Amino acid sequence: MTLLDLLPSIGHAAPRRFDPAIWPTTASSDEDGRLCIGGMPLADIADEFGTPAYLIDETDFRHRARRYHTALRDVEIVYAGKSLLTTAVARWAREEGLGIGVCSPGELAVALAGGLDPSRIVMHGDTTSPDELRDAVAVGVGRLVLDSSLDIAYLAGLARRRQRVLIRVTPDTDIHGHRAVTGISDQTGGFTLTGGHAAEAVRAVLAHPILDLVGLHCQIGSQVCDPARYGEAIRRLIAAMADIRAHHGVILTELNIGGGHAVPFLSGDAELDLDVLAGVIEDALDEACAAEHFPRPAVVVEPGRGISARAGVTLYRVCSVKTRPNGHTVVAVDGGIGDNPRVALDGAQYTVALANRHARTQRRAVTVAGRHGEAGNEIARDVELPADIHAGDLLAVAGTGSYHHSMASNYTMVGRPPLVAISGGRARELVRRETIADLLVRDCG
Numbered sequence: 094m095t096l097l098d099l100l101p102s103i104g105h106a107a108p109r110r111f112d113p114a115i116w117p118t119t120a121s122s123d124e125d126g127r128l129c130i131g132g133m134p135l136a137d138i139a140d141e142f143g144t145p146a147y148l149i150d151e152t153d154f155r156h157r158a159r160r161y162h163t164a165l166r167d168v169e170i171v172y173a174g175k176s177l178l179t180t181a182v183a184r185w186a187r188e189e190g191l192g193i194g195v196c197s198p199g200e201l202a203v204a205l206a207g208g209l210d211p212s213r214i215v216m217h218g219d220t221t222s223p224d225e226l227r228d229a230v231a232v233g234v235g236r237l238v239l240d241s242s243l244d245i246a247y248l249a250g251l252a253r254r255r256q257r258v259l260i261r262v263t264p265d266t267d268i269h270g271h272r273a274v275t276g277i278s279d280q281t282g283g284f285t286l287t288g289g290h291a292a293e294a295v296r297a298v299l300a301h302p303i304l305d306l307v308g309l310h311c312q313i314g315s316q317v318c319d320p321a322r323y324g325e326a327i328r329r330l331i332a333a334m335a336d337i338r339a340h341h342g343v344i345l346t347e348l349n350i351g352g353g354h355a356v357p358f359l360s361g362d363a364e365l366d367l368d369v370l371a372g373v374i375e376d377a378l379d380e381a382c383a384a385e386h387f388p389r390p391a392v393v394v395e396p397g398r399g400i401s402a403r404a405g406v407t408l409y410r411v412c413s414v415k416t417r418p419n420g421h422t423v424v425a426v427d428g429g430i431g432d433n434p435r436v437a438l439d440g441a442q443y444t445v446a447l448a449n450r451h452a453r454t455q456r457r458a459v460t461v462a463g464r465h466g467e468a469g470n471e472i473a474r475d476v477e478l479p480a481d482i483h484a485g486d487l488l489a490v491a492g493t494g495s496y497h498h499s500m501a502s503n504y505t506m507v508g509r510p511p512l513v514a515i516s517g518g519r520a521r522e523l524v525r526r527e528t529i530a531d532l533l534v535r536d537c538g
């Protein structure tokens with residue numbers, strides 16, 4: 094037991110047990126050592142809703158959205174719904190003045206059900222079918238981002254009124270040392286600026302007067318912590334816009350530089366500094382627009398993780414604790430790859446904490462393993478947990494607000510966890526737990 098655990102009253106003088114860079118801004122511990130979010134002990138939430146459970150702190154989500162507005166004053170903020178979207182989350186985004194980026198009919202329907210004005214929706218066309226494009230146009234989405242020649246042709250054929258579109262390009266900014274590769278030529282969607290592909294797409298769009306080409310879009314990667322890379326993307330996209338003006342006499346007015354802003358998952362991880370990003374955007378715009386004598390376009394950013402990651406925590410119950418012959422301890426919990434696919438997908442690392450009591454012993458490094466009995470079915474490796482951890486304890490995993498609920502599966506026929514929102518001193522389900530009946534209802538026999 095630490096001194097802080099014994100004497101919580103000295104908490105104000107000691108480092109916080111839950112690093113505010115990693116955990117929701119409202120995270121604290123009560124006199125029993127229980128992790129609380131928004132003043133609510135997570136142990137009580139586990140009792141009410143069961144485990145595993147995704148928790149989302151509405152206060153933290155709104156705080157991050159406001160932080161974007163404060164830092165990036167003249168920039169339009171479009172929340173990337175693919176990171177986490179429910180009707181309530183869409184409503185929070187709307188109330189905080191964010192647009193929403195969607196990339197499927199399901200996300201579109203949820204954003205609309207959350208009360209978002211369709212004109213504030215940016216729909217991404219990655220591999221959209223003609224029917225999906227038709228539906229998006231029919232509800233009046235504000236902007237469609239096109240990244241294939243087929244989409245351009247489909248859209249031109251089905252639009253009945255002028256539709257604002259952007260073309261997604263890959264600016265090839267250097268991302269050495271970054272795991273995720275979105276934004277590199279030949280790796281993902283988007284037209285390359287080199288080789289004339291983007292220019293061809295521009296020609297194709299401009300050939301259809303029903304399509305109103307308003308700008309260019311790019312997504313340069315994920316977990317990007319160097320703001321200079323956004324500056325480089327802006328310079329390249331402004332140069333491309335100047336080329337479009339030279340060849341077609343058209344002045345594009347919107348520059349969407351996507352999301353990908355790095356957030357920390359472990360104490361000490363780098364984070365994209367939004368204040369620095371604001372300066373970089375300004376400088377790059379000033380410089381590039383002056384060099385090309387090009388009028389300043391409106392800038393749009395599309396953060397997902399930057400808004401939703403740290404608002405989320407996943408709560409697990411410890412099922413067993415085993416010590417391997419090599420002395421290493423494995424703590425098995427009641428969730429796993431089905432609710433947290435990111436560890437297996439890209440080696441993501443997470444911060445884990447005991448959530449239901451004080452630590453009564455020293456800490457030691459353990460592996461937190463999931464229930465699915467697979468190689469690689471780990472939630473976290475070499476995390477420090479109290480040596481007396483035992484079945485029935487509760488573990489909280491930080492930074493799981495993004496790409497967990499939205500990427501969950503019912504692998505091994507385990508129902509997906511509920512998503513529980515905490516706000517105003519109360520917890521309520523935004524999405525209920527998936528039951529066996531839910532699983533059977535889709536099975537046609």
Ligand SMILES: Cc1ncc(COP(=O)(O)O)c(C=O)c1O
Nearest residue numbers: 173312352353354395396397398
């Ligand atoms: C087009 C686009 N916009 C925004 C995002 C959000 O990225 P992040 O959650 O890393 O901010 C993504 C993520 O893949 C994306 O593809």
